[in-house]
Structure formats: structure tokens, C-alpha cells
Amino acid sequence: MFLDRELYSNNISGRIPIELGNLTSLVSLDLYLNNLSSIIPDTLGKLQKLRFLRLNNNTLSGTIPMSLTTINSLQVLDLSNNNLAGVVPVNGSFKPFTSFSFRNNSFTISPPPPFLSPPSSTASDLVTDDLAGFVICPSNFMHIIAFESNYTKINCMSGQFLNQYV
Incomplete structure (x- = not known):
């Protein structure tokens, strides 16, 4: 029985x-810093005991499988520095994760995770992101941008801010 697979930084390639x-029974899956490509398999959603999922720093593409949002035991998630696209899920087990878990991809974020709890988030979470498309925000987000506007000046945001939830 495997409890963890720490296969990071091993120059593993392929899918x-x-x-x-x-x-x-897996509780930790660490495949970061490899040369993994293709999609994140939907079957990883069957790993209901998983607490740590680190797939960052590969060349993964496609979208995030919605099945991953059903892993309620998930405590650490890092999908950063890949070629992932689509929408970042913000439901289920993905609720507590911030933009750092998803940075340096090509996501159309709606709404971006750091803005779900505006009192504990600031616009500084946007410093290194290249957001494009529609960003759907709570009504007090514009206040946060105005308050922290010095951070947003170095960002590459484009598109529209919608002051509502879908």
C-alpha cells in the first residue's frame, strides 16, 4: 500500500x-519539477485521502478536472507554472486555495480564489498574475484595488471587471 509518492525533480516525462x-490510500502525490505533459487525469479525483497534490513546474495542459474539487482532505495544492487553461474551480475542496496555487498558467479566472474572502485578501495577490478576460469580483473589490493601487500598476491585467457573482 502506497501512502505517498514523492517523485519530484526526477526528470520524468510523458503523461x-x-x-x-x-x-x-495515497495521501501525498508530489510530481513537481519534472517534464510531465498532457492533461491532469480525471481519475486523480478518486484519491479521496489525498492531502498534498503538487503538480507544479511541468508542462501540463488542458483544464483542471472538476473531480479534484471533491477531495475534501486536500490541504496543499500547487498547479502553478504549467500550461493549464480554462476556469479555476472555486467550489468544494478548492475554496481555501489562493492564486498562488494556480499562478503562471493561462487561466480565465472567474472568480479568482483570493477574492472570495475580501477582508483577508488584498490586490497584492495580483502582482505576478497575467489575468485576461473577465474577472468577476465582489462589490467591495474595487475598494481593495483603490486602497492597494500601487500594486496593481505592475500587473498585466486586461479585460473587464464585473462587480457581481455568477
């Missing part, structure tokens, strides 16, 4: 095997 979803 993430869909069979990893069969290791249902």
Missing part, C-alpha cells in the same frame, strides 16, 4: 498515468 487514481 501522468490514469492508473494513479487507483492508489486510493
Whole structure:
């Protein structure tokens, strides 16, 4: 029985095997700093005991499988520095994660995770992101941007801010 797979920084290339979803006792999956490409398999959502999922610093593409949002035990998530696109899920187990878990990808974020709890977030979370498209924000987000506007000046944001939730 495997409890963790720490295979980071091993120059592993190719796809993430869909069979990893069969290791249902896995609590940690560390595949960061490799040369993994293709998509994140939907079967990883079967890893309901998973607490740590680090797939950062690869060349993964496609979207984030919604099945990952059902892993309620997830405490650490890092999908940064890949070629992922689409919408960042903000439901289920993804609620507590901030933009740092998803940075340096090509996401259309709606709404971006750091703005779900505006009192504990600031616009400084946007410093290194290249946001594009529609960003849907709570009504007091514009106040946060005005308050922290010196941070937003070095950003590459484009598109529209919508002052509502979908």
C-alpha cells in the first residue's frame, strides 16, 4: 500500500498515468519539477485521502478536472507554472486555495480564489498574475484595488471587471 509518492525533480516525462487514481490510500502525490505533459487525469479525483497534490513546474495542459474539487482532505495544492487553461474551480475542496496555487498558467479566472474572502485578501495577490478576460469580483473589490493601487500598476491585467457573482 502506497501512502505517498514523492517523485519530484526526477526528470520524468510523458503523461501522468490514469492508473494513479487507483492508489486510493495515497495521501501525498508530489510530481513537481519534472517534464510531465498532457492533461491532469480525471481519475486523480478518486484519491479521496489525498492531502498534498503538487503538480507544479511541468508542462501540463488542458483544464483542471472538476473531480479534484471533491477531495475534501486536500490541504496543499500547487498547479502553478504549467500550461493549464480554462476556469479555476472555486467550489468544494478548492475554496481555501489562493492564486498562488494556480499562478503562471493561462487561466480565465472567474472568480479568482483570493477574492472570495475580501477582508483577508488584498490586490497584492495580483502582482505576478497575467489575468485576461473577465474577472468577476465582489462589490467591495474595487475598494481593495483603490486602497492597494500601487500594486496593481505592475500587473498585466486586461479585460473587464464585473462587480457581481455568477
